[in-house]
Amino acid sequence: GAVVSQHPSRVICKSGTSVKIECRSLDFQATTMFWYRQFPKQSLMLMATSNEGSKATYEQGVEKDKFLINHASLTLSTLTVTSAHPEDSSFYICSAGSRGARTEAFFGQGTRLTVV
Amino acid sequence: LAKTTQPISMDSYEGQEVNITCSHNNIATNDYITWYQQFPSQGPRFIIQGYKTKVTNEVASLFIPADRKSSTLSLPRVSLSDTAVYYCLVGDPNTGGFKTIFGAGTRLFVKA
Numbered sequence: 001g002a003v004v005s006q007h008p009s010r011v012i013c014k015s016g017t018s019v020k021i022e023c024r025s026l027d028f029q030a031t032t033m034f035w036y037r038q039f040p041k042q043s044l045m046l047m048a049t050s051n052e053g054s055k056a057t058y059e060q061g062v063e064k065d066k067f068l069i070n071h072a073s074l075t076l077s078t079l080t081v082t083s084a085h086p087e088d089s090s091f092y093i094c095s096a097g098s099r100g101a102r103t104e105a106f107f108g109q110g111t112r113l114t115v116v
Numbered sequence: 117l118a119k120t121t122q123p124i125s126m127d128s129y130e131g132q133e134v135n136i137t138c139s140h141n142n143i144a145t146n147d148y149i150t151w152y153q154q155f156p157s158q159g160p161r162f163i164i165q166g167y168k169t170k171v172t173n174e175v176a177s178l179f180i181p182a183d184r185k186s187s188t189l190s191l192p193r194v195s196l197s198d199t200a201v202y203y204c205l206v207g208d209p210n211t212g213g214f215k216t217i218f219g220a221g222t223r224l225f226v227k228a
Binding site (some may be wrong): 004036046065093095104106108109 | 161217
């Protein structure tokens with residue numbers, strides 16, 4: 001199956017700093033990528049849809065100025081958590097899909113963010 | 117996107133067959149049904165996908181009745197390593213890369 005790689009898998013940062021998480025589709029071109037957040041014992045919550053070459057579409061309640069998404073190429077999307085606070089600590093997961101060729105989304109391994 | 121309803125949790129024993137049913141009453145004509153498995157601190161992993169009737173692969177079977185308002189994931193002989201959360205998702209894969217909205221999922225506990 002297709003491979004989606006996330007980096008880093010774990011990151012610890014200080015309050016007030018920014019953290020960038022990368023999501024790469026390794027063997028296919030992803031016109032669309034999705035970013036999720038998951039708190040312990042809860043389901044994945046969709047944060048935003050990242051479209052190659054255009055602005056991301058954010059779900060209701062997600063601050064676009066805090067969670068900056070860039071999808072500059074067909075294989076890379078980045079999520080930057082700006083001015084991170086302890087409540088931003090969570091498990092962030094990306095997924096990628098492409099039009100037509102595949103009929104399921106492929107997920108990255110996730111990034112555990114801890115803000116101290 | 118069609119809403120899905122699954123049991124919150126299920127218990128089983130090693131070697132048993134496990135069937136997890138998902139309700140999706142508002143499924144649309146172009147929607148597919150996809151099941152994912154998630155272990156703690158990992159991204160979801162694709163298990164199986166179907167549109168109608170029965171689909172089988174090396175790890176599971178998916179049964180979809182004619183009205184498609186529900187589906188059942190069948191895991192033939194579970195082992196301890198099958199303890200995970202299982203998500204049923206419904207959506208049209210051709211509308212921009214298969215946007216997936218997750219429900220609560222089913223926590224399966226496999227006991228020795």
